[in-house]
Amino acid sequence: MERTQLKRRAQRGSHDRATIDAIIDEALVCHVGFTAPHGPMVIPTTHVRLGDLLYLHGAAGNAMLSTATECCVAITLLDALVLGKTAMHHSVNYRSVIIFGRATRIDDPDAKRAALAALLDKVEPGRADRCRPPNPRELAITLVVAIPVTEASAKIRTGPPVTEDDPADADLPFWSGIIPLVTTRAAPIPPRT
Amino acid sequence: MERTQLKRRAQRGSHDRATIDAIIDEALVCHVGFTAPHGPMVIPTTHVRLGDLLYLHGAAGNAMLSTATECCVAITLLDALVLGKTAMHHSVNYRSVIIFGRATRIDDPDAKRAALAALLDKVEPGRADRCRPPNPRELAITLVVAIPVTEASAKIRTGPPVTEDDPADADLPFWSGIIPLVTTRAAPIPPRT
Numbered sequence: 200m201e202r203t204q205l206k207r208r209a210q211r212g213s214h215d216r217a218t219i220d221a222i223i224d225e226a227l228v229c230h231v232g233f234t235a236p237h238g239p240m241v242i243p244t245t246h247v248r249l250g251d252l253l254y255l256h257g258a259a260g261n262a263m264l265s266t267a268t269e270c271c272v273a274i275t276l277l278d279a280l281v282l283g284k285t286a287m288h289h290s291v292n293y294r295s296v297i298i299f300g301r302a303t304r305i306d307d308p309d310a311k312r313a314a315l316a317a318l319l320d321k322v323e324p325g326r327a328d329r330c331r332p333p334n335p336r337e338l339a340i341t342l343v344v345a346i347p348v349t350e351a352s353a354k355i356r357t358g359p360p361v362t363e364d365d366p367a368d369a370d371l372p373f374w375s376g377i378i379p380l381v382t383t384r385a386a387p388i389p390p391r392t
Numbered sequence: 393m394e395r396t397q398l399k400r401r402a403q404r405g406s407h408d409r410a411t412i413d414a415i416i417d418e419a420l421v422c423h424v425g426f427t428a429p430h431g432p433m434v435i436p437t438t439h440v441r442l443g444d445l446l447y448l449h450g451a452a453g454n455a456m457l458s459t460a461t462e463c464c465v466a467i468t469l470l471d472a473l474v475l476g477k478t479a480m481h482h483s484v485n486y487r488s489v490i491i492f493g494r495a496t497r498i499d500d501p502d503a504k505r506a507a508l509a510a511l512l513d514k515v516e517p518g519r520a521d522r523c524r525p526p527n528p529r530e531l532a533i534t535l536v537v538a539i540p541v542t543e544a545s546a547k548i549r550t551g552p553p554v555t556e557d558d559p560a561d562a563d564l565p566f567w568s569g570i571i572p573l574v575t576t577r578a579a580p581i582p583p584r585t
Contacts, residue, residue: 230425232423286530390553
């Protein structure tokens, strides 16, 4: 687990699986890093976790999914802006996860269907049963890969700005505190007919 | 610009700098991918753009910033969930940017101060003037790097689900449309005193 050893601000880190899973499950997108022929590459994509596996999907010809065997997946939830009385003590509150692992292609049609259904149910519970499931052709042109959520770590910052190092700073006449960031779903919009 | 050539769904892509800059400037975090000694690595961090340069910062000992010379920065804004009548035509609306480049350390104190001030003003316009600026010690322990926003591309999906391929699917009795995702700032919370 050398890669997941927390280096900077290790007190903010965790290897607790319940903590890691909750962040993965709340996030709607992840960023997948891998080494492409031309160098480092990062691609945003949707994901879903089932047990110990993180599933990604894409078109059958997707270069990332078919070549990114060794990868690093970063998942980040931004919770608040943190404003200190000094420039130095500005920060952000966040919950993030980093997963290292090898992406393996899922060929079993039932396992592919289960992963794709879980992806829909994550968007909206029960959605997989409220649309037409993939037919054999659609399943064939969809590539699904899985990465184990075993070599993973979480990093979290919560709470107010840290106390200023210098007592003189604490008395500065500037506002300090946090501005929470909230992501909500607006009213659904049907397509024009 | 071979690296920024759009492969999949090229019709969604753009190399227009105004489009790219608007996405960079709206996003509060980016994901920086680079090749670490153990393999691919992705780190979330805050960023600010000034002209043609994307600035990142961290502690002076930050391994990513001091070693990630060649990197790929991904910036992603998630705008909506897209629900089709078939599983296949579910998607997300997004605006994303990918930047390839080399991170260069900024040593000039004035340039560092300008980048850090811009980072604060991005959080809240005028904030850099409403807190104590970095003193020489703080500036010395803060590493600032810049990556040129020249080798970059944007990719955007907007609008309703695509029309179902099969007319029979278009008549299925399932809801389709988009669910917009909106990120707002909640009421500021001062620290408990």
